[in-house]
Amino acid sequence: MRNIRRGNTPLVIGLAGFLLIVLAGCQKENIRSYSFTLLDQDSTVVHFPEDFGNRALVVGYIYTHCPDVCPTITNNMKQAYRLVGDTSRVWFIEISFDPTRDTPSVLKEYAAIYRIQAPNWSFLTGESEVIDSLLRVMGVVTQRSYTKFDEQKNPVYFINHTDRITLIDRRGNIVKHLPGSGTSPEKLAEEIQRIL
């Protein structure tokens, strides 16, 4: 019997370690301990996340020179916004990971082109270092692809990026990361309802 127990010791330690890892994984990261100073589409200084109070946050990551995936993320968020109905306890945010080109005025144009006028919808940009820090917290990876130059010598480049929408509950906990372009508006709306 003693031999059997001794033989089980590594198994028990391994199991305990596994449980600790699982429990640590269940611990939701809270973003209230961070503060990022950004600019919205009206060039207003925004402190993320504290300026959004106790609202749930739906956060997408985009760049406006993205022809395919980012407009799909914007569209999914827009359709989900309509489906949620009562949006008084939620704020929709799209953060640009291309702050060099995505100035507040460019983000404002993007909002106009996609006919997004909701008062509780912000497009955010900022200093590159601040954006990079924010992306690290959100687990979003970006990588600039090849750069070409157009006739006016302006750089033309694209950005490989994590395709993601993050849901943050009213206490600031990161509840879930969803595929940004691959989550249907219906599914996204359903997930948003759960964090309100």
Add this chain to the structure above:
Amino acid sequence: MKYVLFAFGALFLLAGCTPQEEATSSNEQTLRVENAWVRPGHVDGMSALYFTVINDRGIPDTLGAILVPVAGRVEMHETRTEEGMSVMKPLRRVPIPPHGRVTFEPGGKHAMLLQLQRNLEVGDTLDVSLIFTQDTLRVKAPVREHL
């Protein structure tokens, strides 16, 4: 009666000689494009064009280029997921199999419209020319937020 038949025959032949408008050709046994649409975009920015090519013929074809007058440049790309990231790969040519179809759709193949000369707003319609090895098809593509 012979003359009547002759007249019908001649008319039939003449009809066959009339030049066909390639533009929105949707004859059977041919190549056609359906469901073309374009995303909104802002001047100097970019957009994307989506469509489906249907090849009813028994021979293959290849889509080699796309022209959209409102765009300074058009490139074909394909979005893929690699190591958890969305990446775009340029496509120089797109083969169209015989009796097959190829769809350009969000998250997949798309035609990127660069250097837009004006804003593309929902409700606009763009002229698009798709240049295949054996045909050039011209279609109208409405600007929409999604299909």
